[in-house]
Amino acid sequence: MLKTRIIPSLLLSDGGLVKTCRFSDPKYVGDPINAIRIFNEKEVDELMVLDISASHKGKGPDYGLIERFAGECFMPLCYGGGISSLEQARRIFSLGVEKVCLQTAVLGDPSLIEDIASRYGSQSVVISVDVKKNWLGRKCxxxxxxxxxxxxxxMDYVSSAVEAGAGEILLNSVDRDGTMSGMDLELITQVSSTFSVPLIASGGVGSIKDMKDAVDAGASAVAAGAFFVFHGPHRAVLITYPKYEDLEKELGAMD
Amino acid sequence: MTVIVDYGVGNVNSVANMIRHVGGECEISSDPERILDAHKLILPGVGAFDSGMGALAERGLVDVLSKVVLDRAVPVLGICLGMQLMTRSSQEGILPGLGWINGDVRKFSFDDPKLKVPHMGWNTVDISRDNPLIAPEDRQRFYFVHSYYVSCDNESDVIAKCNYGHDFVAAFARDNVFGVQFHPEKSHRFGMALLRRFMEFSNA
Incomplete structure (x- = not known):
């Protein structure tokens, strides 16, 4: 039976591993290669590495670092951050990465999704959708x-991205990011019930129960950051991943 | 030397990374001369059936591969699309496959909206019979990403099955020809064990 994918989502900033809260206040949590080695030993389902400094600072992907990640990663690896051309995506795939995650380059124009999906297949293109409440409480x-x-x-952005060939939707609730306070289930249901491609829910995971709720709301997979890197009430940095048996018991199978 | 056939449609580096990790030696090549000299072959691949067959043809590799695999019985492992190309044909395209295995490739089609296509993620396989590739252990799980699956004419070619909506062939083996639908190079210790067994396999 197909298992629900539980995906550690690691944020990079200038070569270091960080964790944000509501997309702000990045806290340094360690060396990314070391973290990937630990996640590898823990046999995680999949790994996502997002460079949050790349697009923001107008830099491209750090290929040297990505190559080192891929060499350590014996599970599927998705990279996002600073990708704005087919050539950059090609180079990243050639280093041993399975999927690229796009946002900045495709917010206005989905043609890069089409270029990559038609060459490398839809399964290789993840689009990142960040949703944040505005001052009126409307999700934007x-x-x-x-x-x-x-x-x-x-919803319009997701629709055009899926039409262009995006194979997965990474849906992130900015307001829940790093809070470990539970996921935005209403948002997950809204998106997953409208689109047929797999949805990776992200933002707010504080327990395996939160993951289960997201799956019940329609998520195909769940990504989390703080849950895997912080431990205890004082948020001490400690990389953890639930035992396979515990995840299986709580989340069961999908079909 | 084990040659990972690079025909431009697969993540060949992941496969090379894991083979080296389990202590094997390999090279990545699309050179017919290197392929003719290989002691073992790996045919990876991601993407559409016709673009895969087309890419092999463009590089003049279709006859070379068949010569090495069928005439010289060099062990070969097809991964994902590479496995599908070893059959006769696919519903995904119009080009004939390599035809090393009697079988065809069909599309997943489900009425249940919860069964998304592609079948993507970790799934367990059931071993159908003793074989040199996959150890006879329960609860082995592998990473799958595919919208099409292989259907074999001969049940005796099937070495492992998986279930997604219905049973399908997760792995086949016939003499020196092996194929897996999943990605061993991305299936941590289960994939390492499989690739190690393939590297140790000898039909000499």
Whole structure:
């Protein structure tokens, strides 16, 4: 039976591993290669590495670092951050990465999704959708690189991305990021019930129960950051991953 | 030397990374001369059936591969699309496959909206019979990403099955020809064990 994928999502900033809270206040949590080695030993389902400094600072991907990640990663690896051309994606795939995650380059124009999907297949393109409440409490599409909410409706953005060939949707609730306070289930249901491609829910995981709730709400997979790198009430840095048996018991199978 | 056939449609580096990790030696090549000299072959691949067959043809590799695999009985492991190319044909395209295994490739089609296509993620396999590739252990799990699956004419070619909506062939083996639908290079210790067994396999 197909298992629900539980994906550690690691944030890079200038070569170091960080964790944010509501997309702000990045706290240094360690060396990324060391973290990937630990996650490898723990046999995680999949790994996502997002360079949050790349697009924001107008830099491209750090290929040397990505190559080292891929060499350590014996599970599927998704990389996001600073990808704005087919050539960059090609180079990343050639280093041993399975999937690229796109946001900044495709917020206005989905043609890069189409270029990559038609060459490398839809399964290799993940689109990142960040959703943040505005001052009226309305859920808006958010641009992580400019740190601004956008006028464009997030459902419209997802729709054009899926039509262009995106194979997975990484749906992130900015308001829940790093809070470990539970996921935005309403948002997950809204998106997963509208689109047929797999949805990776992210933002707010504080327990395996939160993951289960997201799956019940329609998520195909769950990504989390703080849950895997912080431990205890004082958020001490400690890399953990639940035992396979515990995940299986709580989450069961999908079919 | 084990040659990982690079025909431009697969993540060949992941496969090389894991083979080296389990202590094997390999090279990545699309050179017919190197392939003719190989003691073992790995045919990886991601993407559409016709673009895969087309890419092999463009590089002049279709006849070379068949010569090495069928005439010289060099052990070969097809991964994902590489496995599918070893059959006769696919619903995904119009080009004939390599035809080393009697079988065809079909598309997943489900009425249940919860069964998304592609079948993506970790799934367990059931071993159908003793074989040199996959150890006879229960609860082995592997990483799958595919929208099409292989259907074999001969049940005796099937060495492992997986279930997604219905049973399908997770792995086949016939003499020196091996194929796996999943990605051993991305299936941590289960994939390492499989690749180690393939590297140790000898039909000489």
């Amino acid at each position: 599409l958010y641009s992580a690189s400019t740190k601004k909410t956008l006028k464009r409706l997030f």
